[in-house]
Amino acid sequence: MRDLGQALEARRQQHLYRQRRIVEGPQGPRIRIDGRELLNFCSNDYLGLANHPEVVAALKHGADAYGAGSGAAHLVNGHSSAHHALEEELAAFCGRPRALLFSTGYMANLGTVAALTGRGDTVLEDRLNHASLIDAGQLTQADMKRYGHADMDALARRLQAAQGETLIVSDAVFSMDGDLAPLPEMAALARDHDAWLMVDDAHGLGVLGQGGRGSLEHFGLGSDEVPIYMGTLGKGLGSFGAFVSGSEALIETLINESRTYIYTTALPSAVAEATRAALRLVQSESWRREHLAALVARFRTGAEQLGLPMMPSQTAIQPVVLGESESALAASAALMERGILVSAIRPPTVPKAAARLRITLSAAHSEADVDTLLTQLEAIRELWITGASS
Numbered sequence: 001m002r003d004l005g006q007a008l009e010a011r012r013q014q015h016l017y018r019q020r021r022i023v024e025g026p027q028g029p030r031i032r033i034d035g036r037e038l039l040n041f042c043s044n045d046y047l048g049l050a051n052h053p054e055v056v057a058a059l060k061h062g063a064d065a066y067g068a069g070s071g072a073a074h075l076v077n078g079h080s081s082a083h084h085a086l087e088e089e090l091a092a093f094c095g096r097p098r099a100l101l102f103s104t105g106y107m108a109n110l111g112t113v114a115a116l117t118g119r120g121d122t123v124l125e126d127r128l129n130h131a132s133l134i135d136a137g138q139l140t141q142a143d144m145k146r147y148g149h150a151d152m153d154a155l156a157r158r159l160q161a162a163q164g165e166t167l168i169v170s171d172a173v174f175s176m177d178g179d180l181a182p183l184p185e186m187a188a189l190a191r192d193h194d195a196w197l198m199v200d201d202a203h204g205l206g207v208l209g210q211g212g213r214g215s216l217e218h219f220g221l222g223s224d225e226v227p228i229y230m231g232t233l234g235k236g237l238g239s240f241g242a243f244v245s246g247s248e249a250l251i252e253t254l255i256n257e258s259r260t261y262i263y264t265t266a267l268p269s270a271v272a273e274a275t276r277a278a279l280r281l282v283q284s285e286s287w288r289r290e291h292l293a294a295l296v297a298r299f300r301t302g303a304e305q306l307g308l309p310m311m312p313s314q315t316a317i318q319p320v321v322l323g324e325s326e327s328a329l330a331a332s333a334a335l336m337e338r339g340i341l342v343s344a345i346r347p348p349t350v351p352k353a354a355a356r357l358r359i360t361l362s363a364a365h366s367e368a369d370v371d372t373l374l375t376q377l378e379a380i381r382e383l384w385i386t387g388a389s390s
């Protein structure tokens with residue numbers, strides 16, 4: 001038997017030990033941890049909806065109407081009128097015939113890739129895809145091949161060699177880098193090779209595009225180009241859960257064949273009601289996207305002036321790559337001392353020697369919050385200058 005204690009100790013030595021922090025109270029630009037209030041720059045609550053009064057009120061009303069638990073899987077008797085209404089609203093929002101709720105994005109990805117591909121087929125994935133998509137590629141019986149990050153020549157070569165049905169699947173906004181996949185080029189390649197294209201828009205939905213419809217709206221792509229659209233509800237929408245949107249036949253196939261849809265309890269209806277309220281706010285309050293975009297621009301301008309090692313991201317995800325895990329941990333700890341919460345992201349979540357601070361901005365932040373972050377990053381300059389060059 002493996003000595004677990006020894007393995008954990010080795011992990012600690014390598015600065016790869018992971019620990020949770022206990023949060024007291026709701027998400028927001030300020031968050032309480034260990035009795036201290038910290039300025040929060042690591043939540044995925046990009047629009048500031050996780051603790052929005054209308055979303056919270058909808059959750060409470062949902063609990064009054066539907067109780068706490070959904071009681072069963074969707075195919076048994078757990079599929080409520082709240083779930084169904086949310087699915088219809090999500091489909092309309094995405095401009096597609098149907099949408100299907102999953103309990104989490106992780107499950108949506110596992111269940112969709114595995115339902116659409118099997119032995120003899122090919123799944124092609126960007127090297128920096130989210131862990132849930134990589135795991136999906138490993139769960140399916142299909143042959144999974146990765147290509148270099150956003151490398152369209154490499155994708156074209158993979159397509160040339162692909163066998164059987166081919167599914168290309170990618171993050172739309174890369175979760176640890178913040179950059180966008182070259183979706184128009186990917187759609188053209190998919191069309192030329194008669195392959196499916198599936199996009200995971202966990203970090204684009206609600207945030208990108210003029211109407212908040214995400215990365216596809218940003219690029220002006222529709223269901224002909226991207227037939228399988230996956231979005232999560234726990235990030236920009238501030239709630240919980242996920243969905244896949246597409247054709248009637250796609251959704252009916254998933255209902256019938258997707259094991260992570262069939263063999264799990266439906267998420268609570270109250271959560272679906274909260275998500276419906278969030279979806280209304282995404283549509284009615286475009287100022288949240290505009291304010292967020294202004295904060296991103298403000299942060300990038302300030303960060304460039306400081307000489308921070310930034311990545312080419314125009315989204316709310318603004319990583320500062322420091323290299324070694326130890327450097328990222330030290331910078332995160334120093335910021336924490338100064339009242340700023342930014343998490344250090346280490347391998348295997350990111351490639352070796354690419355540990356980073358993953359800074360995320362939210363529409364709930366003010367300009368003054370961003371200025372405070374910049375001031376504190378400047379104050380710990382020693383840590384990121386030495387970190388980045390080591």
Ligand SMILES: *Cc1c(COP(=O)(O)O)cnc(C)c1O
Nearest residue numbers: 104105106130132171175202232
């Ligand atoms: C967060 C995330 C997921 C998983 O979604 P959950 O609902 O949190 O399980 C999937 N894909 C990407 C790109 C993500 O960032």
